[in-house]
Amino acid sequence: MKLYNTLTHKVEEITPLNPPAVTVYTCGPTVYDYAHIGHWFNYVRMDTLIRALKLNALEPKWVMNITDVGHLVSDADEGEDKLEKGAKREGKTAWEVADFYTQDFLDGMRQLHILKPDHIVKATKHIPDQIALIQRLEEKGFTYIIDDGVYYDTSMFEGYEAFARLDLEALQAGARVAFNKQKRNPSDFALWKFSPKDKKRDMEWDSPWGKGFPGWHIECSAMSMKYLGDTLDIHTGGIDHIAVHHTNEIAQSEAATGKRFANTWMHSNHVLVDGEKISKSLGNGIRLQEILAMGISIDAIRLHILESHYRSQSKFSMEGLRISESTLRKLQHNFSWIYQYAINTYSTKHLLEGDLKKFKKTISEALSNDLNTPKALSQLHAAITMVTASEASQHDIPIMEDFAEFIRETLGISILHKFELSHENKKLIAEREQARTNKEWAKSDELRDHLAKQGIGVRDTAHGTIWFRL
């Protein structure tokens, strides 16, 4: 199993510390608003990673966080907490806002058939862990206190800029925001923020340094290490987190433990809409429910996401999504059709076993090579073209079922729709065949349309009429 590692800028073999276990930590959402399609690209890709690891006989231990406190509207630690801001906007408490959007996110995860992480951890449920980690940093002398909080002194951590290949002086010179003058270094960040003296926040906790709330970055370090140990096999997240969030996670974690924080860093690139990034300020993020309301299926959304590589800047459009929908339908129709054809066909030959085994292998190889999902899909297309062109028979039924299950497990897409025909429909099909025999074309066409409305397709073949699920 190979993956591009942001740490080394190379595609590398994954070598877990304790195989077959492989620990994976994914930066989850900040739950102050609805998740949009860009988020779902990210999480479907992470889901694909987990599926690919399993395919390689590894046993992923997957932890994802929910940021339900502390993510400020600015990484420079200025401004408001997003949750508190969302609460103000909606006339709710920060807790209510967090609950609402957490639920929205978890619903989306389920709907998109994203595998369930072993632990979904909330920042607000791990305040003591974060405080303990800050204390460790304090003991080692990495922290200092100013008016608004406890800060991490990035100049104390050698190689702070290495991960993101930052040029700190240049960053400072070109930065568009004014840095807090009390900070020792512009790149220093808050570990603990104090509550404003004059008002009570919805979310605040006591700490050795005073009442307040944790900075955004500390949660990921505290929770990942709590559930997965000091060194992670794989840490994933959006590409935008490299420069600040992940750089800070490394600084905090490695300063505290003296050990490597994560061996492999995987980053999902952004999705562009009309050539631009999806962002709140542009208002160009479409929600999952909006897409579903347009009649696009879950499988089509997944297929569409898999059609581009996770490291490329993918383009998103509703038109592209509709194309994926028709592509998916075609795959499903063809596979379901040939399956039904095989059920109705007798032969002593076993045609498909070797070929489908070969395709399973090429699909596995594509996924195992830095999650090359476009290539995996091309192999899926090739497999289905091969199968539909074959003279499949009853012997091939288990092989086809096995292949469909393999695709469902690895890509999370259903290509085989199995269901029993009702007596009613069986009768209609028989009637249509009779009408065809009698050359009553108008009647047979009418019956065909009638069946189509119920989701039953018919194809007239040399082996008679074969029905399949549309």
Add this chain to the structure above:
RNA sequence: GGCGCCUUGGCGGAGUGGUUACGCAGAGGUCUGCAAAACCUCGUACACCGGUUCAAUUCCGGUAGGCGCCUCCA
């Protein structure tokens, strides 16, 4: 201003130092009562300019354009 990434046929999108990506759309054909589907064939893509090489879309340098991060943000 600094750093990083990208530029593939009508669209989407892989990949490779010399051999078909693939999908969608399009053209022609086979089959069919007609459909539909399937199958077969087809387009001589790799931003531009140099360099390395027997050979470059693929490596190196430069030019142009785009995008991202350094605010919000997966």
